[in-house]
Amino acid sequence: MxxxxxxxxIMGEPMAxxxxxxxxxxxxxxxxxxxxxxxxxxxxxxCDSAAELAQSVEAVVSIVxxxxxxxxxxxxxxxxxxxxxxxxxxxxxxxIDPGVSKxxxxxxxxxxxxxxxxxVSGGKTGAHAGTLTIMVGGDEEDLQFAMPLFQxxxxxxxxxxxxxxxxxxxxxxxxxxxxNLLAVCEAMVFARxxxxxxxxxxxxxxxxxxxxxxxxxxxxxxxxxxxxxxxMIDLQQKDLRLVLQQAGALAAPMPGxxxxxxxxxxxxxxxxxxxxxQALLKTLERLGAIQVx
Amino acid sequence: MxxxxxxxxIMGEPMAxxxxxxxxxxxxxxxxxxxxxxxxxxxxxxCDSAAELAQSVEAVVSIVxxxxxxxxxxxxxxxxxxxxxxxxxxxxxxxIDPGVSKxxxxxxxxxxxxxxxxxVSGGKTGAHAGTLTIMVGGDEEDLQFAMPLFQxxxxxxxxxxxxxxxxxxxxxxxxxxxxNLLAVCEAMVFARxxxxxxxxxxxxxxxxxxxxxxxxxxxxxxxxxxxxxxxMIDLQQKDLRLVLQQAGALAAPMPGxxxxxxxxxxxxxxxxxxxxxQALLKTLERLGAIQVx
Numbered sequence: 001m002x003x004x005x006x007x008x009x010i011m012g013e014p015m016a017x018x019x020x021x022x023x024x025x026x027x028x029x030x031x032x033x034x035x036x037x038x039x040x041x042x043x044x045x046x047c048d049s050a051a052e053l054a055q056s057v058e059a060v061v062s063i064v065x066x067x068x069x070x071x072x073x074x075x076x077x078x079x080x081x082x083x084x085x086x087x088x089x090x091x092x093x094x095x096i097d098p099g100v101s102k103x104x105x106x107x108x109x110x111x112x113x114x115x116x117x118x119x120v121s122g123g124k125t126g127a128h129a130g131t132l133t134i135m136v137g138g139d140e141e142d143l144q145f146a147m148p149l150f151q152x153x154x155x156x157x158x159x160x161x162x163x164x165x166x167x168x169x170x171x172x173x174x175x176x177x178x179x180n181l182l183a184v185c186e187a188m189v190f191a192r193x194x195x196x197x198x199x200x201x202x203x204x205x206x207x208x209x210x211x212x213x214x215x216x217x218x219x220x221x222x223x224x225x226x227x228x229x230x231x232m233i234d235l236q237q238k239d240l241r242l243v244l245q246q247a248g249a250l251a252a253p254m255p256g257x258x259x260x261x262x263x264x265x266x267x268x269x270x271x272x273x274x275x276x277x278q279a280l281l282k283t284l285e286r287l288g289a290i291q292v293x
Numbered sequence: 294m295x296x297x298x299x300x301x302x303i304m305g306e307p308m309a310x311x312x313x314x315x316x317x318x319x320x321x322x323x324x325x326x327x328x329x330x331x332x333x334x335x336x337x338x339x340c341d342s343a344a345e346l347a348q349s350v351e352a353v354v355s356i357v358x359x360x361x362x363x364x365x366x367x368x369x370x371x372x373x374x375x376x377x378x379x380x381x382x383x384x385x386x387x388x389i390d391p392g393v394s395k396x397x398x399x400x401x402x403x404x405x406x407x408x409x410x411x412x413v414s415g416g417k418t419g420a421h422a423g424t425l426t427i428m429v430g431g432d433e434e435d436l437q438f439a440m441p442l443f444q445x446x447x448x449x450x451x452x453x454x455x456x457x458x459x460x461x462x463x464x465x466x467x468x469x470x471x472x473n474l475l476a477v478c479e480a481m482v483f484a485r486x487x488x489x490x491x492x493x494x495x496x497x498x499x500x501x502x503x504x505x506x507x508x509x510x511x512x513x514x515x516x517x518x519x520x521x522x523x524x525m526i527d528l529q530q531k532d533l534r535l536v537l538q539q540a541g542a543l544a545a546p547m548p549g550x551x552x553x554x555x556x557x558x559x560x561x562x563x564x565x566x567x568x569x570x571q572a573l574l575k576t577l578e579r580l581g582a583i584q585v586x
Binding site: 098121122123126132133135155156158159160161165168169171172173174175176177178179180182183184186187189190191193194195196197200201203204205206207208209210211212213214215217231243246247250251252253254255256257259260263284287288289290 | 391414415416419425426428448449451452453454458461462464465466467468469470471472473475476477479480482483484486487488489490493494496497498499500501502503504505506507508510524536539540543544545546547548549550552553556577580581582583
């Protein structure tokens with residue numbers, strides 16, 4: 001299939017690569033062409049704009065940081081909607097406001113196109129390994145059309161209901177990630193404060209009822225003091241802001257998630273917003289006036 | 294080996310059974326004899342007191358609810374210390390105040406005995422399957438002596454340092470369990486409030502970066518509205534009280550853990566203290582005036 005990927009960042013780049021490996025002919029566009037160089041060297045076709053890309057493909061995959069970026073990709077000058085051909089399937093894999101997903105869907109359908117929201121979980125590692133979890137909102141028929149693409153980049157592909165439900169499910173995912181992350185930070189600080197070797201503690205608790213992806217992966221990075229982003233604090237904050245907005249509208253009290261959001265704000269205040277979420281440890285370390293590892 | 298188990302509750306009963314299966318000759322004592330009936334029917338030997346049990350065995354394993362129970366088992370009238378023979382290894386697998394572990398250890402050593410603190414994680418399921426995580430504090434030599442016993446009941450056996458460090462590691466485990474649990478509750482409430490099918494959400498997020506033991510096991514029970522205890526709220530509260538006491542003494546701020554402790558207090562206020570920790574969902578449901586499943 002002729003597939004276009006818009007956005008070749010931490011997630012988009014390995015996803016485009018896995019789609020190419022699965023035999024699809026790849027067209028790519030990115031705000032800054034420099035970020036696409038590696039993919040171009042592998043034979044993918046550059047498009048100067050989202051509009052140019054949309055003209056050439058059967059499926060558009062967009063994966064950009066925020067709601068405003070998605071609006072830009074689809075609605076602005078040289079955006080997808082300018083050239084969209086009837087029948088083209090647009091799959092937005094960004095994590096954005098579910099309301100914006102519905103808005104983009106309505107515009108695309110009014111031009112004869114089709115739309116799925118399909119945000120992913122699994123981070124950089126999952127994107128490289130092609131083992132992402134994909135949370136899909138939209139029509140079953142469109143999902144079946146997209147299935148070969150999803151199978152090239154992900155493993156657990158779940159149809160969550162109509163358009164917007166992919167995003168809502170991803171927000172649940174982020175609630176879990178946020179609190180699981182805080183759990184690891186507090187356990188690390190407690191271990192160090194009480195004289196345990198945090199690495200030995202980590203080894204002991206990883207396998208039992210305390211276990212989590214966050215403990216295994218982010219916990220190890222904390223021990224290594226490796227704060228490079230698998231997933232950036234600024235993006236986690238964007239997602240938790242969406243959770244809390246949505247929760248506010250729904251009268252759904254989220255005491256834990258709100259706390260995580262506030263603590264990550266302290267990380268942003270300390271200039272750590274572009275580090276990985278595991279850098280939340282440093283905020284807890286400052287609170288406790290201690291260094292874990 | 295002749296092994297005595299004191300405390301045949303949710304955890305002690307299956308642990309004694311796995312020790313018997315590994316070929317050890319089992320002596321048991323429990324505050325209420327009725328709770329030992331099943332094990333007696335399987336051929337284990339009843340002892341009327343901890344003192345009587347300590348006379349007959351090479352290793353004493355105690356697994357009771359709280360610090361005061363451990364003190365009673367070892368120090369009170371008819372307790373272990375009355376009859377302890379030099380060289381006997383006492384292994385306390387309860388989760389208690391690390392200071393009390395040290396106190397018990399000192400008393401036992403002054404009588405020529407040996408002591409390990411070795412709390413476990415993995416709950417009822419892990420106790421039955423013999424796959425518990427065992428967090429051991431004490432001398433390496435004593436750990437090696439106890440190893441055949443530990444291997445009969447657990448899988449990940451980690452030496453955490455001197456006596457007391459098993460308990461401290463278990464407290465880290467409970468910090469993680471508490472926040473991972475809150476994460477699942479908030480995700481469930483958010484899903485229901487926003488119109489998702491919580492079971493579909495659960496299926497989507499279980500496999501990715503949001504994954505945890507709590508999500509897999511307690512999340513499924515929440516969906517089934519099965520609030521029977523794998524691990525009781527009252528006991529989780531006892532453990533979090535120990536965490537926060539210790540954290541207070543160490544000046545280790547634990548904002549998330551403190552929040553979990555307060556929310557579980559609301560569960561206790563609602564009369565749900567003897568339900569499983571997954572019943573925290575009901576407190577979040579009350580806060581949001583909604584029922585998830």
